[in-house]
Amino acid sequence: MTTATAPPVLVEHVTRRFGAVTALDDVSLRVDAGEIVGLLGPNGAGKTTLLSLVTGLRTPDAGTVRVFGGDPRDPASRTSLGTTPQETGLPDTLKVREVVDFVAGHYADPMPRGEVLARFGLTDMAERQTGALSGGQKRRLAVALSLVGRPRLVLLDEPTTGLDVEARHVLWQALRDYHADGATVIVTSHYLEEIEALAERVVVVGEGRVLADDSLARVLDLVAVRRVSLTLASGGGGDLAGLPGLQDVTDGTAVPGGTRVTLVASDADVLVRALVERSVPFADLEVRGASLEEAFLSLTSHVEDAGTEPAEPSARTTQPAPEVTR
Numbered sequence: 268m269t270t271a272t273a274p275p276v277l278v279e280h281v282t283r284r285f286g287a288v289t290a291l292d293d294v295s296l297r298v299d300a301g302e303i304v305g306l307l308g309p310n311g312a313g314k315t316t317l318l319s320l321v322t323g324l325r326t327p328d329a330g331t332v333r334v335f336g337g338d339p340r341d342p343a344s345r346t347s348l349g350t351t352p353q354e355t356g357l358p359d360t361l362k363v364r365e366v367v368d369f370v371a372g373h374y375a376d377p378m379p380r381g382e383v384l385a386r387f388g389l390t391d392m393a394e395r396q397t398g399a400l401s402g403g404q405k406r407r408l409a410v411a412l413s414l415v416g417r418p419r420l421v422l423l424d425e426p427t428t429g430l431d432v433e434a435r436h437v438l439w440q441a442l443r444d445y446h447a448d449g450a451t452v453i454v455t456s457h458y459l460e461e462i463e464a465l466a467e468r469v470v471v472v473g474e475g476r477v478l479a480d481d482s483l484a485r486v487l488d489l490v491a492v493r494r495v496s497l498t499l500a501s502g503g504g505g506d507l508a509g510l511p512g513l514q515d516v517t518d519g520t521a522v523p524g525g526t527r528v529t530l531v532a533s534d535a536d537v538l539v540r541a542l543v544e545r546s547v548p549f550a551d552l553e554v555r556g557a558s559l560e561e562a563f564l565s566l567t568s569h570v571e572d573a574g575t576e577p578a579e580p581s582a583r584t585t586q587p588a589p590e591v592t593r
């Protein structure tokens with residue numbers, strides 16, 4: 268039975284194996300109503316498996332999965348769920364409007380066809396056979412179909428893989444608008460840009476475990492790595508060893524006036540102050556922050572290198588995510 272107050276998604280201590288492969292290893296995740304969550308992780312991390320448990324396509328070997336408090340295998344639990352898997356097929360000879368109408372026929376109160384098409388920039392395609400759509404238009408239609416039943420929970424597995432920039436932006440805007448209407452959305456992606464564009468909360472998955480679960484900003488903060496590039500004056504000395512928070516120094520490149528190096532450090536301000544105090548002769552200082560990809564790689568390698576236990580499922584509220592080597 269689903270309940271009005273139950274969270275859209277509640278995954279508790281779930282393990283799922285495929286033969287010798289443990290795709291998910293004691294994973295827990297709670298997603299509350301109205302959240303928009305990005306599942307980020309490399310190939311084989313377990314993202315698709317996690318979604319397949321939430322959609323009821325698969326069952327866990329251990330642990331429980333609940334959708335709005337109900338068993339996702341129960342069709343009643345899935346009436347409020349819309350999903351687009353990584354790969355979808357559309358009937359080539361049906362027109363776009365016919366496909367939308369076909370899906371709408373399964374719901375008591377579907378979104379009007381005109382609204383579905385408008386949200387995804389497909390209004391002009393209504394009379395076209397789906398076989399004649401471009402790859403980007405097909406993908407937009409596939410995602411649009413997941414919203415026809417006005418689901419309260421939307422699960423999308425790599426929604427914009429293979430799309431060009433424009434198609435990606437149309438799709439992101441449609442998802443942001445639908446989320447703004449009150450829906451709960453979970454998106455998996457390899458595209459860091461996609462997670463940054465869509466997610467307010469990021470769950471980093473690696474090797475079947477939750478490595479971090481926090482706000483987008485906090486995941487970036489977790490590995491507040493800064494890259495400080497500067498040109499060291501030729502023959503000017505400048506001892507870089509032992510600078511505070513220094514993690515790495517790239518090989519120098521000869522440039523006019525000296526050698527260009529990039530210092531990787533946890534705190535750029537402290538590092539630059541130390542450079543000045545040591546009278547290191549530098550020029551053309553440039554500081555930049557870490558990308559989500561860098562944050563993710565750092566999290567993964569930290570867990571691997573240090574043998575650190577992954578974050579507890581409720582890390583974002585009860586326990587700090589794994590500390591990162593700085």
Ligand SMILES: Nc1ncnc2c1ncn2[C@@H]1O[C@H](COP(=O)(O)OP(=O)(O)OP(=O)(O)O)[C@@H](O)[C@H]1O
Nearest residue numbers: 285288289290308309310311312313314315316317
């Ligand atoms: N049906 C299956 N049979 C055997 N192994 C599987 C099956 N499905 C998934 N796996 C394995 O489980 C692990 C997790 O796969 P999963 O597809 O969930 O990862 P993912 O994070 O979604 O990866 P991707 O980003 O490439 O889609 C992988 O090692 C994968 O090979």
